[in-house]
Structure formats: C-alpha cells, structure tokens
Amino acid sequence: MSASVLLMQDIAKTFPGVVALDAASLSVRPGEIHGLVGENGAGKSTIIKVLAGVYHADDGTVSIQDTPVSPVTSEVIHAAGVRFIHQELHLVPHFTVTESVFMGQEITTRLGLSRRLMCARAETFFRDVLDVEINGDILIRDLGTAERKLVQIARALIDDQARLVVFDEPTAPLASGEIEKLFRAIRRLKDRGIAIIYVSHYLSEITDICDRVTVFRNGRDVAVLDKVDENCANELIKAMVGREIDALYPKSGHTRGALVLQAKGLGDTGYFSDISLSAHSGEIVGIAGLIGSGREELIDTLYGLRPARTGEVTLHGKPVRFSSPADAVARGMVLVPRDRRRDGLVLDMSVSENINLASLEEVSCYGIELRNRARERASRQIRELDIRPDNPAIISRQLSGGNQQKTVLARWLATRAAIFLLDEPTVGVDVGAKVEIYQLIENLARNGAAILLSSSDPGELIGMCDRVLVMMRGRITHETSAVGLSIDQLVAMTTGASTQNSAEGHADAR
Numbered sequence: 001m002s003a004s005v006l007l008m009q010d011i012a013k014t015f016p017g018v019v020a021l022d023a024a025s026l027s028v029r030p031g032e033i034h035g036l037v038g039e040n041g042a043g044k045s046t047i048i049k050v051l052a053g054v055y056h057a058d059d060g061t062v063s064i065q066d067t068p069v070s071p072v073t074s075e076v077i078h079a080a081g082v083r084f085i086h087q088e089l090h091l092v093p094h095f096t097v098t099e100s101v102f103m104g105q106e107i108t109t110r111l112g113l114s115r116r117l118m119c120a121r122a123e124t125f126f127r128d129v130l131d132v133e134i135n136g137d138i139l140i141r142d143l144g145t146a147e148r149k150l151v152q153i154a155r156a157l158i159d160d161q162a163r164l165v166v167f168d169e170p171t172a173p174l175a176s177g178e179i180e181k182l183f184r185a186i187r188r189l190k191d192r193g194i195a196i197i198y199v200s201h202y203l204s205e206i207t208d209i210c211d212r213v214t215v216f217r218n219g220r221d222v223a224v225l226d227k228v229d230e231n232c233a234n235e236l237i238k239a240m241v242g243r244e245i246d247a248l249y250p251k252s253g254h255t256r257g258a259l260v261l262q263a264k265g266l267g268d269t270g271y272f273s274d275i276s277l278s279a280h281s282g283e284i285v286g287i288a289g290l291i292g293s294g295r296e297e298l299i300d301t302l303y304g305l306r307p308a309r310t311g312e313v314t315l316h317g318k319p320v321r322f323s324s325p326a327d328a329v330a331r332g333m334v335l336v337p338r339d340r341r342r343d344g345l346v347l348d349m350s351v352s353e354n355i356n357l358a359s360l361e362e363v364s365c366y367g368i369e370l371r372n373r374a375r376e377r378a379s380r381q382i383r384e385l386d387i388r389p390d391n392p393a394i395i396s397r398q399l400s401g402g403n404q405q406k407t408v409l410a411r412w413l414a415t416r417a418a419i420f421l422l423d424e425p426t427v428g429v430d431v432g433a434k435v436e437i438y439q440l441i442e443n444l445a446r447n448g449a450a451i452l453l454s455s456s457d458p459g460e461l462i463g464m465c466d467r468v469l470v471m472m473r474g475r476i477t478h479e480t481s482a483v484g485l486s487i488d489q490l491v492a493m494t495t496g497a498s499t500q501n502s503a504e505g506h507a508d509a510r
Helices: 045-051 074-079 097-104 115-128 145-155 176-191 203-209 230-241 297-302 326-331 338-343 351-363 372-383 401-414 431-446 460-466 486-494 504-509
Strands: 007-015 020-030 033-037 060-065 082-085 165-169 195-199 210-219 222-227 258-270 270-281 284-288 310-315 317-321 335-336 419-423 451-452 469-474 477-479
Touching: 007 045, 007 195, 007 210, 020 060, 020 210, 020 270, 033 045, 033 203, 045 074, 045 165, 045 195, 045 431, 060 258, 074 082, 082 145, 082 203, 082 486, 097 145, 097 230, 097 326, 115 145, 115 203, 145 165, 145 176, 145 195, 165 431, 176 203, 195 203, 195 210, 203 230, 203 486, 210 230, 222 230, 230 460, 230 486, 258 297, 258 335, 270 284, 270 297, 270 310, 270 317, 284 297, 284 460, 317 477, 326 335, 335 401, 338 372, 338 451, 351 372, 351 401, 372 401, 451 460, 477 504
Parallel strands: 020 222, 033 195, 033 210, 082 165, 165 195, 284 451, 284 469, 335 419, 419 451
Antiparallel strands: 007 020, 007 060, 210 222, 258 270, 258 310, 310 317, 469 477
C-alpha cells in the first residue's frame, strides 16, 4: 500500500506583494482523517486551491498515490480520485435530491434519462455509504441544512471513484445539533478506505474527528501531530499562533464613562441570536469570532445595513431603530468597514473628497462646496493622521492600504462621532501602518469615544481592548476582560477548544 495517498512537497505560491506559500508540504495517508489548521492567512486555502488546480504553484511537486501530477489541473485531479466538498452548498432549491446528486453525470439508456435508476442509486448511496435515509424525490428546499450537506457529499462521490475527499469548513452552515450527522458520514467514508482532508477553524472538531493534523503558519507547515485527542488543543494553538503580543499596541488604562451603546436580545434569523452587549464612553470592546460566527452580520445590523429581527438597540439610553446607515451616522455612530476599497472609499475621488464626504454641510454654503474650505479641512486631517503623501488632491486609489484606511478614519473623525464600529481595521496593512492606526484608535478612546472593534486577529483584540466578547455559531459564548488574557486562551474560545464560559461580563452587557 502507498505510504501517502497525497504528497505535496515544497509548494510555493506568490501573489503580488504576498508570499502565500513558502515551501509548504502536506502528506495524507490512505484511509485517515487528516486535519489542516492555521490562522486566517496561514496558507490553508491556498494549498487546497493549488491541489484543486485553481492556482498554479510557482514551485514544488504534487503526487497522488506515488504518481507525480503535472500539470496540476482540475481535470487531472478529478480523474485521480480527488473530490472537494466546499463550504458553500451550491444546490438548486427546486431540484430534487436525485437531480442534484446526478447533475452533470446523469445515467442514460437507449430511452433517455433513467430517473428511476438514478433515484434508486442515490437512495442506496445515502443508506449504504452515509448511513442515512433520504428520499430521492424530495426537493432540496425541503431538506434541512445537514441533509443538504450530505447531498453535496453524495454528488461528489456518487461515481465511486473517490480516493481522497477534501472538506473545507464543512460545518460552517450547520447548527450544532446537525454536526454529528456530518461526522457520522465522514467516519463512514473513512471506514471504506477513503482518505479525508478536514479543514476547519474549530479545534474542538479537529480533536474530535481527526487522526493526524498538519498546522500551517505564515505559508509553511510548522507542525504535524501524529496523535490527536482532546488533550492536544493547547499544542495546536501554540503551533498556530507562534508569537506573543509585543509593543505593537499602545493601550493604556481607559477611564470608562457613561453607557453609550446597548443591545438586548438582538437577533437575525440564520446569522445570530440573543445578542446582548454594551459599550461605554472611553472603552474599547472587542468582538472575536471565526468566519461564519455571525460577527460580521452583527456589526452590519448595528449600523443599519441589515434589519434586526428581534431585540432592541439603545443609544444614550434611548431606543433606536436604524433603517439605513445614514440614520446611524445622524445619531453619531459610524463604521470603518472591513472592505475599505469596496465599502469605505470612492477610489476615483481625491483624498480631500473622501474625507469630506460624510460632512459636506460643514464645507458648503447653500449646497455649493467651498473648495478652499474643504481642502483646508482635509489637509488638517491629513496632517493629524499622517496620511501619505501629504496631498489632499491625490486620488485615493493611489494610496497604500494603510493610508486608505487612515483616510476612512479621517472622514469619520471629521464628523465628531461618539461611537465607532471598527470592522477588521488593520486587515491587509503593513506593521508600520498598524502602529499608527492603533494609536488613532487609542486616542479616540482617550477622548471619550465608545468603540466596538471586530477582528479576526486575537493579538489585536487582546492588545487593544478592555473587554472581549467571543461569538461562535451566532451567539456570544464568552465575555471576558482582556487583562491577563492570552492569545492561546482567546484562540481556544473562538475555536470551541475552551469549555470555560466567562459570565461575569454578561450581567453588565444585559
């Protein structure tokens, strides 16, 4: 028997300005469930896309069952028996289960499509391979999310040619009670000798289902654990993080003032539920959570980008309901969005125009912009935030990522807002720009602003925040002081590896 069903060696992949993979390797044995973990940006998704033929590696080799594959294309990989189960379901709601399973690989006879044969084979596959009973004639829209995921698996494996199946964040769309159905199906595949790569941020799932685990960090494989159980979560976290908080963060003791923002029982069906939180003036409150935790949707709901289905929000003790972001801005709440290029800036406008965009009334008279006043106001903000180059007329598209982010901050500083929602405020910026942005955030808190900082970077949350709320599967599962909190502990909370639930902050939030 081959020692490895898959062997990827010294894989390198560089994008403009970014080394995504740096001589990374991955080896998967026949009939094992192999976990692949790492922080966001560690290189997990990139190496999977290299395997899938989506990206062409700059260097390195790929072998399947000891046979080198070159070139690595989607067609060659599929023919070699590698299948991919993506996070998104991509199923047509009004198709039947049978139509969905056999789409693109229909069974035909001399008389045309054999619907009866396909239905029988699909139902047999569900029963014998996945150990579930699913009616082949039922519509996809009438299935639960877990059953839809099983249909997705059946579609990938129905030809009985799979030798290796890659599951990429497979539980992201599932409720907690549905996960065991998926795990049972994956274990059944293992029993049939099929190798599995299981990619997940949830370390509790990794330790539950995987036989071995490879850890990626900064584009390299930094550790392989040959024995996986509930006791290895800390070892995984240390390998994933590989660093400690340093002098990057300027946080000092904040003077917590009056209650400014409060949410009670906030919910949006399918994304988050029963969210209660608070933010005081002079306080930085962090929101941690993996992709799919509901963190992004919560920020959008607070800002009026999407409606809340349940619960209420109060500002300065008065209930509010925002029908649009303009309502939030009018009440002194502003958002620095996670995608500054798409949602934060008008890239073809000048820096001056972007800075003044949210407060045109202060640089206008009878609806006509006073150009000199606008330019002077923008120049003042540029100097205060050290936006480079120091030129209010430069087009925003030409700025670096860090200076684009500072331009967004400058716009909202000009409005003298009281509440700042910061969604991934330093994503994609260099270390020097991070230091400057962190200092700006710190200055906002010192001057009495209430700040909600949503981030996927545990170091950023611990280094900048007074309190941290942890979201997982649409709920706040932990609330804790950032004082004394380690990166390992926070990563454990966000990945489900920690069972400790800090409740002391919840009473205050509610």
